[in-house]
Amino acid sequence: xxxxxxxxGPLSVPEGAIVSLNCTYSNSAFQYFxxxxxxxxxxxxxxxxxxxxxxxxDGRFTAQVDKSSKYISLFIRDSQPSDSATYLxxxxxxxxxxxxxxxxxxxxxxx
Amino acid sequence: DxxxxxxxxxxxxxxxxxxxxxxxxxxxxxxxxxxxQTLGQGxxxxxxxxxxAQLEKSRxxxxxxxxxxxxxxxxxxxxxxxxxxxxxxxxxxxxxxxGGYTFGSxxxxxxx
Numbered sequence: 001x002x003x004x005x006x007x008x009g010p011l012s013v014p015e016g017a018i019v020s021l022n023c024t025y026s027n028s029a030f031q032y033f034x035x036x037x038x039x040x041x042x043x044x045x046x047x048x049x050x051x052x053x054x055x056x057x058d059g060r061f062t063a064q065v066d067k068s069s070k071y072i073s074l075f076i077r078d079s080q081p082s083d084s085a086t087y088l089x090x091x092x093x094x095x096x097x098x099x100x101x102x103x104x105x106x107x108x109x110x111x
Numbered sequence: 112d113x114x115x116x117x118x119x120x121x122x123x124x125x126x127x128x129x130x131x132x133x134x135x136x137x138x139x140x141x142x143x144x145x146x147x148q149t150l151g152q153g154x155x156x157x158x159x160x161x162x163x164a165q166l167e168k169s170r171x172x173x174x175x176x177x178x179x180x181x182x183x184x185x186x187x188x189x190x191x192x193x194x195x196x197x198x199x200x201x202x203x204x205x206x207x208x209x210g211g212y213t214f215g216s217x218x219x220x221x222x223x
Contacts, residue, residue: 008151034211043115043202043214044154088153097144097167099212101153 003027006089006102015111019076023089023102026070030091030100033065035074038086038104047087048074079109113137115215117203123221124193131189132218136205143186144212145178146202147171154202160186193222 006023013019021035031052036044048063050056056063062075072091076083086104116135124130136143141162146154157176159167162183172178175193180186190197200219204212 004153006153036214041219043117043216046211046213049211090153097142097159097161098156098169101146101155103151103153 001026004089004091004100004102007105008103010106010108012108012110013079015079015081015109017079017109019079019083019107019109021074021076021087021089021105021107023072023091024070025072025091025100027091027093027100028067028070029093030067030070031094032092032099033063033072034090034099035061035063036088036090037083038088040086044088079107081109081111083107083109115203115205115213117201117215117218119218120216121219121221123223126195126222127192129189129191130193130220131187132201132203132220134186134188134203134215135184136186136203137207137213140205140207140213141183142206142208143180144204144206145186145188146204146214148200148202148217149198157188190220193220195222198222 035048038044053065053067060077064073088104089102090099092099118133143160145157148154160180175191178188200217202217204214
């Protein structure tokens, strides 16, 4: 079993839809969580960084962390075709600098 | 802030050759990371520097791999005696504090 599980997709939604992307993890020590967007043949771009549990909002993006369920989510409101990309979650525990990444979910937003 | 710069963008090499990649982090970032990403997978951690000190190194980084960060500025990643399994995107990232990496665009290595 991988430490971080992420559905590879692809997930296809119509323009304007609310998108929900999720990751589950097995290591209860994970406290720091990140979401990245990666376009084809480009480096990942940081979208959200959160610590411990709770919600964080930034523009059209909301990140949620539920440590009791070992489950994190990224919501994208009013999705646009330009949001079509692979979304990666990443997490780590305190005291280490090694982030563990999920395999990524491919998202397609259809115009 | 010009972002994290990686050079070259693409490298094609013959099996058995040595290759070296360069990363220039964001200037005020003292933490630098190397990751490797293969098609359809998330990035895998290779190594981490804080200033010039290499503080953590993955078991993925075999004896053929070496990374340096002289004077705590740019970093190089060298792969000796390349193998076809080394074909991947090599990503460099930097950060000022724990978390919130900024990645470069990567160096895509193809070993033929």
